[in-house]
Amino acid sequence: MKIVVDAFGGDNAPLEIIKGSALAEKEYGVNIILCGNEEVIKKCIEENNIHFDNLQIAHAPDVISMEDEPTSLLKAKKNSSMAVAFNELSKGNADAFVSAGSTGAVVVGGTFLVKRIKGVKRPALAAMIPSPDSHFMMMDIGANSECRPEMLLQFGVMASAYLERVEGIKNPTIGLLNIGTEETKGTQLQQEAYELFKNSNLNFIGNVESRELPFGVCNAVITDGYTGNIALKLIEGTALALFSMLKPVFLNNLLTKLSYIFLKKGLRGVKNKMNASEVGGAPLLGTRKPVFKAHGNSDAFAFKNAIHKAMLFAQNDVISTIENSFAEKENV
Amino acid sequence: MKIVVDAFGGDNAPLEIIKGSALAEKEYGVNIILCGNEEVIKKCIEENNIHFDNLQIAHAPDVISMEDEPTSLLKAKKNSSMAVAFNELSKGNADAFVSAGSTGAVVVGGTFLVKRIKGVKRPALAAMIPSPDSHFMMMDIGANSECRPEMLLQFGVMASAYLERVEGIKNPTIGLLNIGTEETKGTQLQQEAYELFKNSNLNFIGNVESRELPFGVCNAVITDGYTGNIALKLIEGTALALFSMLKPVFLNNLLTKLSYIFLKKGLRGVKNKMNASEVGGAPLLGTRKPVFKAHGNSDAFAFKNAIHKAMLFAQNDVISTIENSFAEKENV
Numbered sequence: 001m002k003i004v005v006d007a008f009g010g011d012n013a014p015l016e017i018i019k020g021s022a023l024a025e026k027e028y029g030v031n032i033i034l035c036g037n038e039e040v041i042k043k044c045i046e047e048n049n050i051h052f053d054n055l056q057i058a059h060a061p062d063v064i065s066m067e068d069e070p071t072s073l074l075k076a077k078k079n080s081s082m083a084v085a086f087n088e089l090s091k092g093n094a095d096a097f098v099s100a101g102s103t104g105a106v107v108v109g110g111t112f113l114v115k116r117i118k119g120v121k122r123p124a125l126a127a128m129i130p131s132p133d134s135h136f137m138m139m140d141i142g143a144n145s146e147c148r149p150e151m152l153l154q155f156g157v158m159a160s161a162y163l164e165r166v167e168g169i170k171n172p173t174i175g176l177l178n179i180g181t182e183e184t185k186g187t188q189l190q191q192e193a194y195e196l197f198k199n200s201n202l203n204f205i206g207n208v209e210s211r212e213l214p215f216g217v218c219n220a221v222i223t224d225g226y227t228g229n230i231a232l233k234l235i236e237g238t239a240l241a242l243f244s245m246l247k248p249v250f251l252n253n254l255l256t257k258l259s260y261i262f263l264k265k266g267l268r269g270v271k272n273k274m275n276a277s278e279v280g281g282a283p284l285l286g287t288r289k290p291v292f293k294a295h296g297n298s299d300a301f302a303f304k305n306a307i308h309k310a311m312l313f314a315q316n317d318v319i320s321t322i323e324n325s326f327a328e329k330e331n332v
Numbered sequence: 333m334k335i336v337v338d339a340f341g342g343d344n345a346p347l348e349i350i351k352g353s354a355l356a357e358k359e360y361g362v363n364i365i366l367c368g369n370e371e372v373i374k375k376c377i378e379e380n381n382i383h384f385d386n387l388q389i390a391h392a393p394d395v396i397s398m399e400d401e402p403t404s405l406l407k408a409k410k411n412s413s414m415a416v417a418f419n420e421l422s423k424g425n426a427d428a429f430v431s432a433g434s435t436g437a438v439v440v441g442g443t444f445l446v447k448r449i450k451g452v453k454r455p456a457l458a459a460m461i462p463s464p465d466s467h468f469m470m471m472d473i474g475a476n477s478e479c480r481p482e483m484l485l486q487f488g489v490m491a492s493a494y495l496e497r498v499e500g501i502k503n504p505t506i507g508l509l510n511i512g513t514e515e516t517k518g519t520q521l522q523q524e525a526y527e528l529f530k531n532s533n534l535n536f537i538g539n540v541e542s543r544e545l546p547f548g549v550c551n552a553v554i555t556d557g558y559t560g561n562i563a564l565k566l567i568e569g570t571a572l573a574l575f576s577m578l579k580p581v582f583l584n585n586l587l588t589k590l591s592y593i594f595l596k597k598g599l600r601g602v603k604n605k606m607n608a609s610e611v612g613g614a615p616l617l618g619t620r621k622p623v624f625k626a627h628g629n630s631d632a633f634a635f636k637n638a639i640h641k642a643m644l645f646a647q648n649d650v651i652s653t654i655e656n657s658f659a660e661k662e663n664v
Contacts, residue, residue, distance in 0.1 A: 211565040
């Protein structure tokens with residue numbers, strides 16, 4: 001198993017990315033290809049005493065930043081660490097790709113460099129969102145601002161395959177994000193998608209209202225990329241706003257200030273969980289080979305976990321399951 | 333000043349609605365028309381020793397419930413307390429309308445019984461959402477699932493007029509809910525609306541991302557009714573989910589349990605603030621006469637405040653300001 005890593009993607013690149021890759025090699029026995037400026041990578045490894053048993057480096061002189069247009073990956077930034085990593089994957093030199101870099105660029109690279117699975121209209125990006133008891137998947141969270149009903153159904157099929165194969169959830173429950181539970185609710189998109197889901201082989205639980213969404217009422221909630229992106233960031237923003245509303249409660253008097261000392265650690269845990277708004281990263285689904293987007297602020301530990309998910313994504317036949325779903329029309 | 337009240341709308345109707353109306357009469361010297369079953373209203377007043385100096389009752393034998401189709405207001409439920417209240421307003425017997433009943437029915441009644449202001453494409457529903465420092469308006473929150481760019485601009489014009497006239501905010505800031513701050517972000521709807529807002533006389537601050545939304549970064553955020561409804565309920569749901577995540581933090585050990593005792597009151601205050609997800613109620617804007625939707629779970633105090641807002645809505649020339657905006661094309 002070989003994983004190609006964009007060593008210069010994410011807020012803590014390259015150090016935490018390289019450290020996380022070394023941890024993954026040690027823990028899972030996986031082979032790593034680090035993409036990026038070879039000199040900088042070697043210096044970083046040396047200076048920080050990072051150990052790899054078996055490391056490949058694919059040199060890439062450039063970096064694609066959050067400010068760059070995602071599509072620049074294909075031209076102006078074709079020598080960036082992310083573009084080179086995508087090419088390693090496409091050429092068959094690696095089994096899966098991981099980057100903590102620009103989400104938009106990951107979508108562009110997945111779609112145009114790795115390319116779509118036959119029958120897939122558009123690849124879509126998932127997110128794993130924390131809920132009180134566990135977490136749930138939301139998809140699409142921004143790859144496709146405007147969607148057709150058939151696209152939403154395909155997202156559901158791909159989400160289901162991934163959750164079953166990688167997360168080990170048998171027959172995962174799938175919901176459609178909507179403004180009411182009745183099947184006549186929402187815009188034409190949701191109404192037509194509801195019909196398609198109802199007649200599919202998915203474990204469809206119906207419409208999910210956003211008031212219930214954060215409680216994780218189904219394993220995957222499907223929506224268009226515009227609404228998904230709004231929802232993902234709103235969960236994060238609301239959590240942050242709420243914590244700032246709680247501040248005066250703790251500062252109220254001497255007793256509440258004292259109380260805060262005992263609660264500090266636990267509160268920080270919840271805040272961190274919600275602040276990230278995503279658990280560990282999530283797959284881009286619909287591409288011919290496994291593309292995994294790690295969270296932008298991943299540290300070494302988080303990045304190691306992202307590599308682990310990418311390994312499971314590659315090992316557990318997610319791609320062939322999706323291929324088969326779209327080959328046999330009756331399953332879609 | 334005369335306010336017509338749907339006495340049978342809302343979770344706590346008729347008692348809290350009638351009590352709130354009596355409080356409003358006493359505090360603001362306003363005249364109240366209560367709509368609903370006359371016998372039940374009289375009995376409720378008598379049994380609870382509620383005092384009115386000057387009360388009118390408009391008899392309505394029926395009630396429209398949350399389960400009824402909103403459009404039933406126009407036919408099957410035309411003798412409901414809400415329909416009768418709308419008719420009192422349309423006939424000119426009252427200066428403003430207040431109901432804590434079905435939101436959908438309020439939109440239907442406003443649009444088809446009170447009718448639109450000339451030039452207004454579609455009336456839209458606002459919500460006042462709590463933020464750490466104050467609150468902000470979001471509009472539309474569900475009257476129009478699908479919108480055209482011109483509709484969004486009109487929502488902005490109406491929100492601005494209301495906030496200036498009723499809330500006393502000079503030149504209120506208006507933002508467009510979107511998935512990024514750049515003007516090229518979002519779907520065609522947001523992109524085209526951005527152009528219209530940019531060239532309007534509104535105090536337009538550009539796109540607002542949902543991560544910033546709960547902090548109240550502008551006085552009014554404009555969106556289509558589908559996204560607005562998703563966002564409104566998601567803020568509420570996320571707050572509730574977060575409180576359930578905090579529970580184990582407080583139950584962790586003896587010291588944290590003790591701490592909870594000192595924080596309980598303050599925490600409950602924040603929870604209640606967020607639980608309602610809306611402050612006091614909000615106007616339906618774009619109708620020929622003032623229509624105000626009180627929060628469904630209004631108690632007497634909240635309903636009294638809703639009547640006060642409806643009075644300001646009627647007194648402060650919101651309707652004529654909107655009329656003038658749409659009469660003078662250059663202001664839109």
